[in-house]
Amino acid sequence: LIEQKDIINILKTGKLVVVDEAYAEFSNVTVIPLLKKYDNLIVVRTFSKWAGLAGLRIGYAITSPTFVDQLLKIKPPFNINNAAEAAAIATLQDLSYTTKTIKKIITDRERLYKILQTFSFIKVYPGFGNFLFLQTDKENFVSLKKLFEKNKIALRYYSALNGIRITIGKPLQNNKIIIVIRSFTFQQKYAFLDRDGTLIFEPQDTYQIDSIKKFKILDGVIQGLTLLKNQGYKLVMVTNQDGLGTDSFPKVAFQLAQNTLLGILKKEGIIFSDIFICPHFSSDQCRCRKPKTGLVTSLLNNIDKKNSLVCGDRNTDKEFAKNLGINFVPMKTNGNFYEALIKKELIK
Numbered sequence: 001l002i003e004q005k006d007i008i009n010i011l012k013t014g015k016l017v018v019v020d021e022a023y024a025e026f027s028n029v030t031v032i033p034l035l036k037k038y039d040n041l042i043v044v045r046t047f048s049k050w051a052g053l054a055g056l057r058i059g060y061a062i063t064s065p066t067f068v069d070q071l072l073k074i075k076p077p078f079n080i081n082n083a084a085e086a087a088a089i090a091t092l093q094d095l096s097y098t099t100k101t102i103k104k105i106i107t108d109r110e111r112l113y114k115i116l117q118t119f120s121f122i123k124v125y126p127g128f129g130n131f132l133f134l135q136t137d138k139e140n141f142v143s144l145k146k147l148f149e150k151n152k153i154a155l156r157y158y159s160a161l162n163g164i165r166i167t168i169g170k171p172l173q174n175n176k177i178i179i180v181i182r183s184f185t186f187q188q189k190y191a192f193l194d195r196d197g198t199l200i201f202e203p204q205d206t207y208q209i210d211s212i213k214k215f216k217i218l219d220g221v222i223q224g225l226t227l228l229k230n231q232g233y234k235l236v237m238v239t240n241q242d243g244l245g246t247d248s249f250p251k252v253a254f255q256l257a258q259n260t261l262l263g264i265l266k267k268e269g270i271i272f273s274d275i276f277i278c279p280h281f282s283s284d285q286c287r288c289r290k291p292k293t294g295l296v297t298s299l300l301n302n303i304d305k306k307n308s309l310v311c312g313d314r315n316t317d318k319e320f321a322k323n324l325g326i327n328f329v330p331m332k333t334n335g336n337f338y339e340a341l342i343k344k345e346l347i348k
């Protein structure tokens with residue numbers, strides 16, 4: 001909503017100000033009281049929203065007698081059709097029913113808003129009309145759109161904003177939206193990706209990058225990751241880094257190469273939803289080192305096992321996929337990442 005004080009500041013300029021209050025009945029906010037003080041204000045209302053008469057093109061204006069007189073001079077004699085006039089009169093004769101409907105919409109709007117706030121991958125904005133607007137990232141936007149369409153739910157989409165507008169329907173209709181979004185959180189397609197030897201060059205002496213001088217992105221990585229992203233996969237890096245944080249392998253040495261990799265990928269529009277790093281040695285017997293699944297515990301309930309995958313160049317990656325119960329895409333160490341994906345024929 002525009003703050004009333006901002007509207008007053010505009011009115012004080014003396015310019016003609018038209019305020020559209022199409023959703024005023026759902027917000028319980030109006031500038032109509034300002035008409036007593038400012039004769040340069042016109043408030044316009046519609047029957048399309050609160051009265052459910054969209055398409056009949058009927059509404060009204062509230063303003064000073066001076067403007068009313070001028071508007072009547074230019075108004076066509078038959079600008080309202082008979083159906084619209086009859087519908088508007090019928091609505092005004094049964095305001096009690098319409099008022100109850102508006103209250104129900106507001107109540108369920110607030111209920112839906114609170115529930116949508118619980119989903120971490122969604123940003124939902126407070127609603128003052130008969131709808132809610134939410135945003136998410138590009139991958140989730142594309143996937144959610146497909147899921148809503150699959151479930152025959154018609155919403156309005158704003159691809160430039162990764163935004164979705166949800167009109168508040170009956171409670172059962174709103175519940176269906178909640179069910180679909182909840183099912184989406186438990187049906188994510190994940191691509192769990194090894195790092196060294198799979199995405200970046202793995203030196204065969206140290207088996208992990210401990211210097212920026214050794215850094216090199218492997219062939220087919222940009223192309224392969226773009227393919228996975230465009231097909232709705234959540235990209236997750238899962239890597240074992242033996243002794244990370246020790247004197248022999250300080251974190252600064254790792255981070256320099258890691259940040260270089262992430263920076264290059266970001267410029268290509270590729271961002272990992274999660275990055276999991278096990279810093280332990282095999283002898284430490286930790287719970288997180290691949291092929292154990294301890295690193296990805298937070299995702300275990302959300303994995304679409306039929307369509308998710310692990311791509312790596314070691315047996316530990318293969319065992320990791322087995323422990324997760326998902327597909328494994330083998331890759332030759334320091335090979336072509338894109339070709340490995342295509343060869344497995346999981347990605348089309």
